[in-house]
Amino acid sequence: MTTRIAAEHDLSLGMFEDESRHNIMRSKPASDASVETILKADPTSMDGRSNWLWFRLPNDDLIFGCFPEGATYFATEYDHSF
Incomplete structure (x- = not known):
């Protein structure tokens, strides 16, 4: 079982x-x-x-979501590949 810790994380993209x-x-x-x-x-x-999770974008837009992990990531890979 994975233990989740509630915290804020800086996920700045492409700096x-x-x-x-x-x-x-x-x-x-x-x-x-x-x-x-x-x-x-x-x-x-x-x-x-x-x-x-809540994600706040640099332009202040807000996104609600989660990260697929492990098998779930690969089960949906066909859909999120660019």
């Missing part, structure tokens, strides 16, 4: 010395099958998913 290119993020819609897989995944397993 470059050149200030004009400091935010790197890509997104695309998730399929219903992937959403179902992640919702059913065990949040206490390293082959499940993380606990639910």
Whole structure:
């Protein structure tokens, strides 16, 4: 069983010395099958998913989500590959 610790983490993305290119993020819609897989995944397993998290983007937008982990990541890989 995975023990989750509630904490804030700085997940700054794509920080470059050149200030004009400091935010790197890509997104695309998730399929219903992937959403179902992640919702059913065990949040206490390293082959499940993380606990639910809030993500604050540099432009102040807010995202609610989680990280697929282990087997769940690979079970949804076809959907999140760019």
